[in-house]
């Protein structure tokens with residue numbers, strides 16, 4: 001692929017720190033401004049149904065703060081559809097949500113939820129919002145995304161990340177191969193593949209080296225690193241690693 005691999009920075013966990021005290025510091029909007037200034041390609045924000053981090057009023061402020069495209073992550077519900085249509089982000093990525101989960105645990109069952117998802121996907125697209133489905137790197141889910149006419153899929157890299165943390169290099173290699181194979185198939189199907197969840201300095205390069213991928217969405221690790229080195233340096237380092245992987 002000739003296109004440069006984009007970095008979408010997920011600023012959810014700046015809001016997690018803010019909400020820990022119920023105030024307005026650190027402001028995720030300031031994070032978005034830093035991401036824009038340092039050359040990030042987009043902002044990702046997950047407005048969860050329980051509002052545990054990003055809140056409704058953050059969305060408009062983020063959109064006003066920078067010209068970067070906003071990728072709104074949302075559950076596939078009527079509530080979130082109405083919010084997306086009101087804010088008209090550049091993109092909406094439909095992700096599965098369970099209230100009890102600590103973080104996103106897997107991909108959306110696009111195949112099993114076709115009838116529920118179709119009107120939401122098509123309404124978003126009709127309003128000029130680029131739709132992405134957050135799915136496992138699985139052919140059945142990819143075919144379901146095609147049936148839903150989703151322009152983008154974002155492959156869940158959580159299992160790849162967990163395998164690395166477990167020191168299970170064979171499992172990590174299998175996950176990487178699966179993501180690479182599905183990225184290639186997505187392109188053949190006319191779907192733009194992205195990837196994200198659990199990516200770090202240590203594990204990002206093999207994913208970034210997959211030539212069919214157009215975008216990585218990375219958040220929790222960058223916010224963690226920012227605690228020690230600052231958000232600008234954290235994003236710069238991740239950007240450099242992604243560029244090294246494509247060199």
Ligand SMILES: CC(=O)[C@@H](O)[C@H](O)COP(=O)(O)O
Nearest residue numbers: 012046073095103104196197
């Ligand atoms: C879908 C995804 O992988 C990220 O948006 C992740 O959900 C970050 O938010 P949480 O850490 O609240 O899950």
Ligand SMILES: NCC(=O)COP(=O)(O)O
Nearest residue numbers: 010196197198218219220
């Ligand atoms: N969709 C993945 C994302 O936005 C960021 O996930 P993470 O890096 O916070 O795990």
